Amino acid sequence: MISEQAKQRMRDLASRYPVARSAVMPALYIAQQEEGYITHDALQAVAEAIGLTVDDVESIATFYTMYYQQPPGKKVIKVCTSISCYLRNCDALVQHLEKRLGISRGETTADGNYTLMTAECLASCGTAPVLQINDEFVEHVTLEMADALVDEWDRELKGLGTQSIAPDTQRVSSTRAQ
Amino acid sequence: MPEENKDELVHLTIDDIPVAVPPGTLVWAAARQIGIEIPIYCYHPKMPPLGACRMCFVEIEKMPKPPQTACTTPVSEGMIVHTKTEKVQKARRGTLEFLLINHPLDCPICDKGGECDLQDFTLRHGPGGTRFDLYKRHYPKPVPVSDRVMLDRERCILCQRCTRFSSEISMDNGLVMISRGYKMEVGTAPDHAFDSIFSGNTVEMCPVGALTASAYRFKARPWELKRTPSVCNNCSVGCNARIDVRVDKIMRLMSRTNDAIDDGWLCDRGRWGFEFVNSPQRLRTPLIRQNGRLQPATWDEAIYMLASRLRIIADKHGPEAIGGIGSTRTTNEEAYLFQKLLRGVIGTPHIDHHHGSFPGPRDALTGRPWMMTNSIADIEKAAHIVLIASDPYERQPILNLRIKKAIKAGAHIYIVNEGATELDRFAASKITIPQHGAGMAAKMLLKHVLSGTIDNPRQYEDIRASLEQDNDAISAAGQTFGLEATTQLQHLAETIATSKGAILLYDEMATLAPGCSDLAADVQALAVITGNINRPGSGVGPLVEDANSLGARDMGVLPDALPGYRPAPEKGMAYNEMLSSQGIHALYVMGANPLRHVSGLPPNLELLVVQDIVLTETAQQADIILPAVTFAEKDGSMTNIDHHVQKIVHALRPLPGAKADWEILTMLANQLGQKWNYSSPQEVLLEIAATNPFYAGLTWEDLGAQGVRTQGLEVARA
Amino acid sequence: MPELIITKDIDAPGLDTIEGYRQHGGYEALGKALKEYQPDDLVEMVKKSGLRGRGGAGFPTGMKWSFLAKNDKLRYLCCNADESEPGTFKDRMIMEKNPHQLVEGVIITSYACRVSTAFIYVRGELALAGRQVERAIQEAYAAGYIGKNILGSGFSLDVVMHRGAGAYICGEESALMESLEGRRGYPRLKPPFPAAIGLYGGPTVINNCETLSTIPAIVKNGADWYATFGTEKSKGTRIFCVSGHVKKPGNYEAPLGTPIRTLIYDEQYGGGILDDKELKAIIPGGSSTPILGADKVDTPLDFEAIAAAGSMLGSGGIIVMHEDTCIIDAVLRMTEFYRDESCGKCTPCREGTYWLTEILHRIEHGHGKQKDVDLLLDICDNISGKSFCPLGDAATSSIISSVKLFRDEYEAHVREGRCPFKHRAEPDYPEAGVQSLQAGAR
């Protein structure tokens, strides 16, 4: 169920752009924040708010990879596997996480806690290998770090059960520059 | 494309053949004009170029990065195009090889086999074989996208014709592209059907066998089909169609582009609504009621019996005791002979058919007969389109597409209706009125327009006067309509009065609703007063119902008009009067079903004869039933909503035992002592042409493949 | 250490706030532009500075601005911050650490091009960058740098941060506009070019994030000053993103014309090859640009010299590979990217990239056939120059160049039936994960 406030936010967005249609992507984000992924309600709500057909919205939602078509875990781990991270042995990191979480890439743990994905170049090649946890960067990831991170998340998850997909931590990346 | 203008043609050569075309023409179209085939998939002449499939490669001298795509490149003066160079052929082979790597090549069981662009272009432009030796992508096949259309994603080449039809032409965005890249597929939202009355066009546009019609799947191979150019019989638009027949059964209707009428499209009702032709319920022999039960009879018996019973009744009660109810679906020739028989042979003035209520055969203000004054194509030129109590999507579907084309061209549409319509979401203003409010809405519009806004109101004193009588009613309506609707109507009136060109349309049958008997006259007046008639992009008139509704009027199947709207010497009874009159003792019904519209038959009826293709409600009551044939089994002409006179041509042999209405009428006339010797509808058309100013001089040959719009003829001669 | 322009104060604490940015002279250029210059003067200035686009094509920025159609339609500016080119990570740094510099560049450019609404299209995956830019915009509104009658100049502007949602193709300017208009990110037919008919049908400027971030410095210090950096035809400095097998990967701003060698080996830059191994290959401008052999290491990094060497300066992403790199596996990794990021609109790119990955995959895993290498080249020939947009061409550049440079390595894979670089046989991985969550249950 999409909340009335969420629908209102979508309508406001629609009026903020020169053409209502432009609001479809931000509106899908709002829907995904509420539902966790693009449900039928999500399509319906966006379609109504922006004045499109559900098929039209589905067509857009499935073009962009950040709109999930299936429920993701509470923690979505995206490991970059593009060329620069590849050269810095990201594959070992992925395999390590697969073992540690007991799932292969693209899967979600049975308890619904973790989804492990591989991602296209995350613009963090200078700090490879790199992963994102719910869209926030962790850079220069070693296998030891990976274990420590999972431990930390496990503790966190035990602490507060379900929580939203995108926490607002303000960590500025350590991308080096001289 | 800009219209031809000799001195501003662009000259180029394609494969060394010189060709001259209007500016803006695409290289693909220029090549086609001189018979050079450039293969295309994503491009469709009725849609803007996309350039996606990369099939239409050509080489153009002095252009960067050869080869170029012919479907996206407009011609330019002195351009030199080559369509057969090694570069071009390699590029085309490359694209075809790409398209085939994941194609299942299940041609033997594919409905498209034999008329498939992928097969044909591969044969003419493709590689000899594929170098792809890996696993092909697989999908469950086929999946229904609606109960009418099936999708086979393995065969799909992702040209986007179907999805772009859905977004660009029918504008209902029901069929879309899902996912992207090599995972891209055609589809809809999960568990959401592609329900569009235009869905059949996507099947016809699909260059391969990806989209198929549940109605046609596995029924025939294209090369087994006998193809007859004809006209759809479903509604008054008269879309040009090709009837494809296999062993005396209609398999499908395909579009037969006529830019003036259908713009290349068919609606699903027309495309797939032909079951009544193939129906086992068809009547195959005349029937005569004997001691209460309908018994088969020979044609001679039936015609003899009918003639003698008509004579007896005429002798006993006079010919005025006989009434005739004609059809909105039979040909002009048959409608003409029907009224000729009743008026000339039997001698009764009582003849009519089921139609909207119009004051007299002609509009008093302009002297024109009641018909849409603008052409279908004119709709594209309108600045404003006003739809009063009408819903083309439901009743004249292909007009809905023309209106959408107008919307794309910048037209504003206004919808005055008691209910919701498909076009509402495009409306500049949707004015929701109370039930049966259309008549009053028209009066309110007229009143606004007459109150001052017009320069020379003197001229319309009489209209103002007659409107005066309704004054109380109009002000009272202010209450029932509510403030919003009344102000909307006020704005609309101003818009119409100041429009560069407005087209005002209402549904013929809406005039039958209580309080709407003046609708036709008032809307016509509205158009005339605001100068929205006889101007480009302007017009007014009824959206008539059936394939030959307008023809029936033209042919004088009316109580008060002879063919060509000449006043009838003696005004006969109208449809409803006849059906309830004490004085009617015999009723001759041809191709109509009054009991669908009225509760009962004339109280003193002694003879009911029905000429039809199935046992309708009315036929079940009949004393004599004469089995007729459908539009698909006979020749003749029909007149569509914007007065195009078009040929229908028999695609099937007549059903054994049944006869064409014109033949039946001729038999009966001769049985009644006439010497009618028409051997074909063509001869009847000559007689019509000689007497009816709207058909003056028309011959069967004149009708050609696309018909002629003859509305102007009367004016021209006068 | 040469003078820095874009990344001058990049690591200064608090630079990402408006006060911090002001302390380092932020928004002075804006004041100067609005007070001392007419829009057209600024266009001339940027022309004179010789600044060329940092997004990939390297098109002269001032000239692009001067192409804007002169009609009564509303004009738009799109900042292309969709940074997704593998090996490129400069725009993200700018947005996260110095978002106000970008915003100031956007405002000045909007003034110069008479734009009334500007959009900053930030790649969806870069959530923090998006938040930083959004906050900078809000602060700028509050400070009166954006909004009605900016600094009393009579110039008014709205700026909107628009988040992408995972599609590399939306970095292509016309696909970016489609995406901004709420559609699937398909590239548009050109002509018409954005400068004539762009966003919402209006004349539109599209510039890269780094390009726009350079504008304030040029306005502040003048075109001639900027033109003193770099080479004859490639002026100024740019951020080179050095990644792969170097000791100190990272973003390094340097004048155009700096030799590749300097950026790889110099202590203040890459600091040499990891484990002091041999250099094997260099990709000079992001994964879309052809691979160069080690012999090209002394090529100066300017548009002309790199082109002459057989590649492109592209997005400035320098990817370094040392001797242990299996070129086929690396190329496979890059080709998979284009397969997954192909928008699917046109046949050659959609089907061709799929086919290419299948073949590379089987070569890498020892199932290759003799004919495969030439087949790869022929498929590339059927894609490049035939696809609708440059993504198709980009997908082929690493393959074509690697076969040219390392054909023997391809043949060794086929001959030995294994990857010579892998000591133990590796398992084949299933499909990339993002896609499989994507694909849904359908």
Ligand SMILES: Cc1cc2nc3c(=O)[nH]c(=O)nc-3n(C[C@H](O)[C@H](O)[C@H](O)COP(=O)(O)O)c2cc1C
């Ligand atoms: C497939 C493709 C992807 C691109 N991705 C980006 C990108 O991520 N960021 C960018 O600034 N330009 C990208 N470009 C270049 C843009 O199309 C455009 O040329 C550039 O943004 C213009 O800005 P500039 O003149 O300042 O470089 C891409 C081009 C193509 C063909």
Ligand code: SF4
């Ligand atoms: S080359 Fe074709 S399929 Fe590939 S991204 Fe461009 S338009 Fe899309």
Ligand code: FES
């Ligand atoms: S027909 Fe020209 S690209 Fe498809």
